[in-house]
Amino acid sequence: MVVIRKKLVLESLAAKITYGKINKKNYVVVHETDNERSGADADAHARLQMNGNSRQASWHWQVDDKEAVQSFEHNWACWAAGSDKGNKEGIQVETCVNNDGNYLKAVQNTAELVAKIMKDEGIPISNVVQHNHFSAKNCPSKMRAGKVSWSQFIAMVKTASGAVQQPNPITDNNKYRVLTGTYSTIQAAENVLDVLKQRFGWVAYIEPDGKLWRVKTGTFTGADAAKAGANKIKTAKLAQVTNIVAA
Ligand SMILES: [Zn+2]
Structure with a gap:
């Protein structure tokens, strides 16, 4: 299981870059940082958030090839998904894509973290979605380009959660x-x-x-x-x- 660490943004700052503690926690929203610079790992992104991100943006987790770092408790409604629904109902997870990291390992760690969040918050696999689900943004861009395809990623999450696939219970599609x-x-x-x-x-x-x-x-x-x-x-x-x- 991926190493998990908290490096929470102070409440006074959090209040300025989120909608507050109103998150409905219905979705896990998967992103990529799109920051390929060496050293742009999870800790660097967590520090960025802690020190007051200059962009009007915030996200709960950042994950690299070594660890998953949490910046906000899940009840905060962060600004990351590009839509009201995505921001107010989503737990935002950023996968790091820094050049000096192992991308495949970072994706594997993300899958393990997502499986844990699903279990902790009672979120079904059908509500694990891409940022692109809520807005037109090409995010997570490497996954969307097929470096690790979305269906492969979902399979990794299922494996990580030990989830047994249930037959579709809906028989009436009217x-x-x-x-x-x-x-x-x-x-x-x-x-x-x-x-x-x-x-x-x-x-x-x-x-x-x-x-x-x-x-x-x-x-x-x-x-x-x-x-x-x-x-x-x-x-x-x-x-x-x-x-x-x-x-
Ligand atoms: Zn995104």
Whole structure:
């Protein structure tokens, strides 16, 4: 297992280069530093963050061929992924690409660290993603160029986590939407829409029904997922009536 060390950025500084301690920790986001200079290893990047990175950027971990160094606890929402969702839901891991390091070993260490983070935070392998998943940036660039392909990397993570591949449990691939009952004012429908979008993180719409209004969700895959969605709406007392329809 890769050697792990903490070199945490002081809270007073961390508050200035993150969104604060609001990270939902739903994803592990894999990056590369793109800094090939000799000596640009994990410790150098950790020191850079600790001393106040001149760029408006921050990330939780940097990994080289020797060790993984942590700069932020996972609850901080760092600035690295290039999108709100990526920054507020991701644990950011930078693989070092310094010339004087062994890139393959650094990738192996990254895979081991990612496996540990998945276990510690309960994150599924399907939510281990590239920086590019959240923005157009070509990152991690060497992996994306195939030096170690992404599928090879994911296989390394699986091996490191001892994960047994489960058969895909989704047998119903049909798409469904959940409709609420009607609301007499658009304001009432908008209040519900806000909760679905902001709190649940869903796609949702308002649609007219005669002089009344209802809210319609984006699509769920499988009837079970749609039922769970409908239950969530009812449990939150957003609607007394819900209907599941084919999308
Ligand atoms: Zn990146």
